[in-house]
Amino acid sequence: MSQYESSTKHIPYPQERVYAKLEDLNNLAALSGKLPEDKVKEFSFDHDQATVDVPPVGKVTIRVVEREAPKCIKFEAIGSPIPMNMWIQIIPNGDEASKMRVVAKAELNFMLRSMVEKPLKEGLEKIADTLAMIPY
Numbered sequence: 001m002s003q004y005e006s007s008t009k010h011i012p013y014p015q016e017r018v019y020a021k022l023e024d025l026n027n028l029a030a031l032s033g034k035l036p037e038d039k040v041k042e043f044s045f046d047h048d049q050a051t052v053d054v055p056p057v058g059k060v061t062i063r064v065v066e067r068e069a070p071k072c073i074k075f076e077a078i079g080s081p082i083p084m085n086m087w088i089q090i091i092p093n094g095d096e097a098s099k100m101r102v103v104a105k106a107e108l109n110f111m112l113r114s115m116v117e118k119p120l121k122e123g124l125e126k127i128a129d130t131l132a133m134i135p136y
């Protein structure tokens with residue numbers, strides 16, 4: 001398994017507040033207008049999962065598999081061409097702020113790794129940037 005990480009994002013809200021917003025995927029409604037329409041065709045969600053249709057990959061669902069309040073939310077990808085797990089780590093940064101990063105582990109053979117490593121890293125960074133923009 002290969003592991004990839006976004007850069008650490010500083011969020012001007014306390015850890016508990018960030019976790020409370022992210023642990024319920026219904027709160028992703030705040031992202032609806034922020035996603036690039038040319039890259040995302042469809043976006044739906046409920047409490048435990050979110051589905052996105054991204055050409056040329058197709059529909060991919062991420063489902064919450066574990067919640068560790070208030071520090072981590074773990075996901076698994078369903079329908080992804082690459083077996084992958086992802087998690088959001090949230091750590092306190094004082095009383096009124098926190099830090100967050102997005103981490104993914106994917107099963108990639110050598111040939112596949114060379115093709116998808118860069119887009120995967122860029123995707124994680126975009127996810128982290130988008131999550132950091134949410135008003136918590």
